[in-house]
Amino acid sequence: MLEGLSTDIEKEGLLDKYRKPEINAVFMDEWSDLTKKFLKALPYSLTSSQLTAVSEIVWDLKRPVPMSRLLQGDVGCGKTVVAFLACMEVIGAGYQAAFMVPTELLAVQHYEHFLNLLENVEEVAYKPSVALLTGSTPLKQSRIIHQGIQTGKISLVIGTHSLIAEKVKFSALRIAVVDEQHRFGVIQRGTFNSKMTHGSSFLQLYFNSVSSRMAETSSDHSMKGNVYMAPHVLAMSATPIPRTLALALHGDMSLTQITDLPPGRLPVETYIIEANDIGFERVYQMITDELEAGGKVYLVYPVIEQSEHLPQLRAVLTDFEAISSRFEGYNCGLLHGKMKRDEKDEALRQFRSGELRILFSTQVIEIGVDVPDASMMVVMNAERFGIAQLHQLRGRVGRGVRKSKCLLLASTASGISRLKVMEKSSDGFYLANVDLLLRGPGDLLGKKQSGHLPEFPIARLEIDGNILQEAHLAALKILGVSHDLQKFPELKAELSMRHPLSVLGD
Incomplete structure (x- = not known):
């Protein structure tokens, strides 16, 4: 404790x-x-x-x-x-x-x-x-x-x-x-x-x-x-x-x-679109309609530059040159992790002020970037992102008074089926649980990061999490009776064997 x-x-x-x-x-x-x-x-x-x-x-x-x-x-x-x-x-x-x-x-x-x-x-x-x-x-x-x-x-x-x-x-x-x-x-x-x-x-x-x-x-x-x-x-x-x-x-x-959102917050309409020729034409038309209505658009990419190892992934630098020409009359900007801090700040400043109407970016905007009148989020290769990450990206729009949209482009049929949950819910807590069920606790609990991941040989975290909470409350009740466990000698002995470095009763 x-x-x-x-x-x-x-x-x-x-x-x-x-x-x-x-x-x-x-x-x-x-x-x-x-x-x-x-x-x-x-x-x-x-x-x-x-x-x-x-x-x-x-x-x-x-x-x-x-x-x-x-x-x-x-x-x-x-x-x-x-x-x-x-x-x-x-x-x-x-x-x-x-x-x-x-x-x-x-x-x-x-x-x-x-x-x-x-x-x-x-x-x-x-x-x-x-x-x-x-x-x-x-x-x-x-x-x-x-x-x-x-x-x-x-x-x-x-x-x-x-x-x-x-x-x-x-x-x-x-x-x-x-x-x-x-x-x-x-x-x-x-x-x-x-x-x-x-x-x-x-x-x-x-x-x-x-x-x-x-x-x-x-x-x-x-x-x-x-x-x-x-x-x-x-x-x-x-x-x-x-x-x-x-x-x-x-x-x-x-x-x-x-548990609640500020009053007046409008839900974001989410569309799952297959990334083929027909799908891209539909996306470009929706972007054009949004710009003509006075909106601002994010285009988010999984990588900065094209990779020989992952040729199927669209890159922000490549598409910036290819796509920006389709929207003549609307200023486009770039934002990615390799840019200097001053360049990033300037790109965001211009997007906030309206000097830029389209911002081509990587997931660097995922956390906390707040442009209230941004009204459309387009995510390329959306199947490459986790559900919780997509929910964060979607949260970059719909923060003002404009009705907003989120377009998720998937390159694979399996990716489309997994992304359908994004159309059904805007509840981050629900989506987090779905993400856990889809991916399992391994990646989500950080096996790839530094630190020890506790293993549960019997319980499954995605199913039995409520048991852990009940055990936590039970432990508090026991400590309420005897904070040093003197009244529970068998429990104290068991815990001392399981956690010998945690000295109880001192």
Whole structure:
């Protein structure tokens, strides 16, 4: 169990979450002033599910043990703003926050989004200092940011895996947000968590300088008292793939789900089209109709350049030359992983502004790219993508007021039959389960990534996941009776044999 049970207070607090879920929420009047003012400055109202998610997280932030929580929600449900509010709660108490994402595009987008929201916050004694740190950050600027992080001048740093570099030292880190956490390998996530724990050794120096401000801005005694406590960790995922599900079911992370979408969100019409001459002509006509109606179109490809080993795959560079000529009068742009950061940023800027109407891209846009008036997604060789990945790509459109479409072009008959589920459902949780049944737990749980995949000789994760959750709750009940298992000597002996490195009762 990673949720602390070392005292009766902690044990009872944890068990109450399961006995009485309604108390696992802090009313807004108990949030910090900075968090409430940030909420007030938002240009929209949070959904009830978002408010519940924030409340659960803030409840954890005020506990005397580090949070380990997973925030799940479908594409476009508003997880990012929930995480921003969690960061503000910590910053309002005088601490730092780190926000790690898998791509530079997403890091830049989050950074700009947060700054835009922060501009609207009024009547605060100070506004948090925010920094962007990625692999493309110039060396001189990077050094300044490192110094600001270590001294505590920077309250929030948003970045990529650069945040786990050894030279990054935090002064007073209290929360680490990991966005799209399944995109990071097991070792990367472990390094990040370990680094954040070690980074908290700098807390005492910083605490002396902010304690008076904390007393004014926070009524949270646990934050003010436990200056050496390891930072809270909030992981987020819009693709609840089974590895993520397994983490929650095994009990090393608490689970929060955002179950609704912002009001007014229109469903995306999905079409499965065979990639032959007739199919392509149909797609080109649908693109033309969308452009004439004022829409913007993504064309997504599985590879950047044509490959001799995989000649059946369409490449973005090849098709950019061949297809863009069919749409004279509409500016087309390129976006792929081999481009420099400035070039990527410029392509997205032009697409957002309307200078570009068609964006030829690879799956680099899959995670988090937000262009509200983009209205059509076309995916080439769609059978090469996982169901959850296609759902993410589809989530790049339908984010504004326009009725949107998603066209999935399949090169094989078997690919068409597998993709039909995308026409039937837009529920990411349902599609994740379908993906698991189709592909099995091996690839989805990350056998190809660093880290050990637990084997289940009897249970099947895709069928028996509910048993794991029931076992988790049963374990909590047993710990509620005897947190050190002294009243269950046979169980304690069995666990000691199965996990000899996990000393019970100390």
